[in-house]
Each structure stands twice: as C-alpha cells, then as structure tokens.
Amino acid sequence: MKQADYLTVTALTKYLKRKFDADPYLERVFLTGEISNFRYRPNAHQYFSLKDDKAKLSAVMFKQAAGQLKFKPEEGMKVLVVGRVSLYEASGNYQIYVEHMEPDGKGALYQALEQRKAELLKEGLFNPDFKQSLPKFPKKIGIVTSPSGAVIRDIITTVRRRYPIVQLVLYPTVVQGDQAAADIVKQIKRADESSEFDTLIVGRGGGSIEDLWPFNEEAVVRAIFEAHTPIISSVGHETDVTLSDLAADVRAATPTAAAELAVPVLTEELVKISDRKRRLLQVMTREIQKKRAVLDRLNASFIFRQPQRLYEPYALKVDNLKKELEKQLTQKITLDKQGYTNLNQQLHLNSPAHRLNQAVQTVEYLNQRLINGMNKYMTMQQDRFSDATNQLDILSPLRTITRGYSLVKKENQIIRSVETLKPDDEIYLVLKDGEARATVRTIEKKEMVNIDGE
Numbered sequence: 001m002k003q004a005d006y007l008t009v010t011a012l013t014k015y016l017k018r019k020f021d022a023d024p025y026l027e028r029v030f031l032t033g034e035i036s037n038f039r040y041r042p043n044a045h046q047y048f049s050l051k052d053d054k055a056k057l058s059a060v061m062f063k064q065a066a067g068q069l070k071f072k073p074e075e076g077m078k079v080l081v082v083g084r085v086s087l088y089e090a091s092g093n094y095q096i097y098v099e100h101m102e103p104d105g106k107g108a109l110y111q112a113l114e115q116r117k118a119e120l121l122k123e124g125l126f127n128p129d130f131k132q133s134l135p136k137f138p139k140k141i142g143i144v145t146s147p148s149g150a151v152i153r154d155i156i157t158t159v160r161r162r163y164p165i166v167q168l169v170l171y172p173t174v175v176q177g178d179q180a181a182a183d184i185v186k187q188i189k190r191a192d193e194s195s196e197f198d199t200l201i202v203g204r205g206g207g208s209i210e211d212l213w214p215f216n217e218e219a220v221v222r223a224i225f226e227a228h229t230p231i232i233s234s235v236g237h238e239t240d241v242t243l244s245d246l247a248a249d250v251r252a253a254t255p256t257a258a259a260e261l262a263v264p265v266l267t268e269e270l271v272k273i274s275d276r277k278r279r280l281l282q283v284m285t286r287e288i289q290k291k292r293a294v295l296d297r298l299n300a301s302f303i304f305r306q307p308q309r310l311y312e313p314y315a316l317k318v319d320n321l322k323k324e325l326e327k328q329l330t331q332k333i334t335l336d337k338q339g340y341t342n343l344n345q346q347l348h349l350n351s352p353a354h355r356l357n358q359a360v361q362t363v364e365y366l367n368q369r370l371i372n373g374m375n376k377y378m379t380m381q382q383d384r385f386s387d388a389t390n391q392l393d394i395l396s397p398l399r400t401i402t403r404g405y406s407l408v409k410k411e412n413q414i415i416r417s418v419e420t421l422k423p424d425d426e427i428y429l430v431l432k433d434g435e436a437r438a439t440v441r442t443i444e445k446k447e448m449v450n451i452d453g454e
Contacts, residue, residue: 058095071112138198158259180214203234234258
C-alpha cells in the first residue's frame with residue numbers, strides 16, 4: 001500500500017467521533033452505576049467515572065447541569081444518570097456527558113434531604129439544648145404562612161376557641177415554589193426583629209416532598225434556628241417531618257396542634273384561677289385563725305396582766321451589771337494609779353537632773369579613787385626608788401673607794417687582772433678624793449683574795 005492510503009490519528013478520531021454523534025442510540029443514554037474517582041469541585045465541571053462489576057466509563061457533568069443537582073454526589077454512591085455518549089478527540093477516550101443524575105433507590109430530593117440533615121445536625125442546629133421554652137400565657141402571636149390556605153383558618157379557629165384574648169398577626173408568605181424559601185426567611189426575620197411577639201407559628205398544609213421542599217432549604221432552617229422568638233413549626237401532615245420542624249423550638253403535627261401548643265384553654269385557666277383563689281382563701285383563713293389563737297393566748301398571758309414583771313429581771317440584771325461596772329472601774333483606777341506612781345518614779349529616776357546628780361557623784365567618787373590611787377602609786381614608787389637607791393649605793397664603786405680602795409684604769413678601761421698589764425704601762429688610780437697617774441715597774445701574779453674577808 002502507498003503512504004497516502006494510511007490515515008492519521010486525528011482523522012481516525014474525527015471519524016469515530018462522527019459515528020458516536022450520529023448514532024441515535026448514543027444521543028440519549030440511561031445508565032445506572034456506581035460513582036468512582038469523584039472529587040467535588042464547587043461551582044465547576046465535575047469529572048468522575050461510572051462503574052459496575054465488569055466495566056468502567058468516564059463521565060463529565062458540566063457546571064450548569066451540576067448546579068441543578070438536589071443532592072451532593074459522593075464516592076461509591078449508586079446513581080441513575082441520563083446523558084449522551086461521545087468521544088473526546090484529545091485523548092481518544094469515549095465518555096458520557098451527564099445531563100441529569102439522581103440517586104438509585106431513593107429519589108434525589110430524599111437523598112439531598114438526608115445529606116443536608118446530616119450536615120446541619122453536625123453543626124448543632126437540631127441540638128435540644130438550644131431550644132427555647134414557649135410562654136405559658138402569650139399576649140401576641142405571629143403566624144408565618146399562606147393567607148389563603150386552610151392553615152391560617154385552622155389556627156385562628158382554634159386560638160379563638162381556646163384563648164380569645166391573644167392577638168394574632170399574620171405575616172403572609174409564599175409556601176411553595178422556587179421563591180418560597182426566600183420569602184419565608186424574609187417574613188420570619190421581619191416578625192422576629194419586631195420583638196413584639198411571644199411566639200411565632202411557621203407552617204403550611206400537606207403535600208409532596210417537592211411541595212414541602214422550601215421548608216427543607218438551609219436558609220429557612222437557619223432563620224428558624226437563629227430567631228430569638230420561640231417558634232412552633234407545623235409543616236405538612238403528621239408523618240411529614242421537615243428540617244424546619246427539627247430546627248424549631250417545638251414541632252406540631254398539624255396547624256390545629258400548633259395553635260393548641262401556643263395557647264392554653266382560657267376557661268380551664270379561669271377554673272384553675274378560681275380553684276387556686278378558693279384554696280388561697282382557705283389557707284389564709286386557717287392561718288388567720290391560728291394567728292388569732294396565738295394572739296388570744298398572748299393576751300391571756302401574765303405579761304400583759306402584769307407588764308412590770310416583764311422588765312423586772314432586766315432591771316435586776318442592769319443593777320448587777322452596774323455594780324460590776326463600778327467594781328471594775330475602781331480596780332482599773334487603782335491599777336492606773338499604781339502604774340502612774342511607778343511611771344513617776346521611773347521618770348524621776350530617769351530625769352536629767354537626777355541623772356546629772358548621779359553622774360556628778362560618780363565623777364567625784366572616781367576622782368577620789370583616782371587621787372587615792374595616785375597617792376598610793378607615788379608612795380609605792382618612792383619606796384621602790386629609795387630601795388633602789390640604797391641598793392645602788394651599796395653596789396656603787398665610789399662607796400667602796402671611800403673605804404680605802406682605789407680603781408685602776410688603763411686607757412679609760414678598768415683593769416681587772418694583772419694579765420692586762422705589762423711593765424712601763426701608764427695607769428690611773430681613782431681614789432676617794434682624786435686621781436693619780438703611775439707607771440708599772442713590776443708585775444706579780446697572786447691568788448685571788450676575797451675582799452669581803454678583810
């Protein structure tokens with residue numbers, strides 16, 4: 001074959017795409033399968049796969065079609081889809097372009113309802129701890145419902161029969177259709193912001209899930225939850241339960257039940273008031289009788305017949321206390337006098353004049369002791385001096401010289417031994433009345449002689 005007989009990939013892909021698009025059986029296909037590889041993209045095209053036990057098919061749902069879904073697709077969810085099958089040229093894969101999708105088994109609205117219920121429950125909008133109590137005796141009730149339906153007539157009839165003194169105010173609203181949710185939210189907020197009502201009733205008659213759907217919208221549920229006024233929700237029949245019923249403070253099965261929950265029965269309340277009035281009168285009568293008996297007993301008491309006996313014990317007590325007070329005052333005065341005397345003595349002893357006098361006496365005493373000590377010390381020193389003088393005189397060489405001895409000196413040194421002399425040395429003799437100079441002729445050494453033995 002020639003090279004011109006070969007097709008390009010693009011040409012083949014375009015041919016196959018025309019085959020897909022021209023096939024009437026692929027123009028509108030109804031499929032059931034399980035969602036796979038799904039990741040939700042807000043406000044964007046949705047890309048996923050549909051699969052069963054033996055096959056898988058790529059799927060695309062454009063933003064416009066995805067925005068009309070009443071539920072949120074999830075991984076693993078089994079769904080029913082309607083769309084067309086075509087081929088995507090860029091990848092060569094065929095896929096289904098989904099135009100409509102709903103859960104398989106349940107309707108789309110039921111699936112969306114369960115998903116929204118789970119989300120709002122997780123946020124705490126249905127928490128019973130946040131619900132308000134209804135007032136027992138309301139003065140003014142607001143009603144958010146259609147002005148032409150049977151709901152308003154049933155509520156008015158029931159309230160007028162049970163509690164005609166309450167004031168009813170209708171906030172007319174659309175309760176069905178695409179604009180219903182926004183109108184319901186508007187009227188709830190309008191009534192709540194007025195702060196005039198003790199209770200609000202929000203409701204409508206029965207219908208299909210599509211008819212009741214505005215009361216499942218998230219905006220309506222949040223408006224009911226955030227309202228400061230207690231709200232009674234009565235939507236549909238007894239078997240119908242909307243998200244508004246779950247968010248309201250009280251749910252009523254029917255409009256008549258809502259009116260009965262909102263107001264008491266006036267005649268029954270009047271009977272209760274009469275009964276309580278009667279019981280109160282009986283109790284008060286018995287109490288007055290008991291108090292009167294106590295009063296009669298007190299009037300017959302000796303205290304009222306002889307009132308002076310009431311204060312006699314107190315007079316005696318006062319006298320005793322007076323005596324005790326005088327005694328304690330006397331003791332205190334005596335103690336204070338003694339304390340004054342002691343303080344006066346201490347003040348006198350510690351006065352500057354007394355302390356000066358004592359100091360003068362002390363100085364005189366110490367001065368006298370100093371004089372006596374000095375005299376004694378001088379006497380002792382004089383005696384010691386005399387003794388030392390006598391001893392010195394006794395030991396003095398001059399005293400020895402006066403007895404006939406002389407002192408021999410050589411060159412101003414005292415000669416104690418002949419060994420220090422030699423012939424022809426000049427020596428000096430110190431005598432009693434003068435000195436003499438001599439020359440050594442000869443030297444003779446002799447034994448020592450005790451001079452004291454002379």
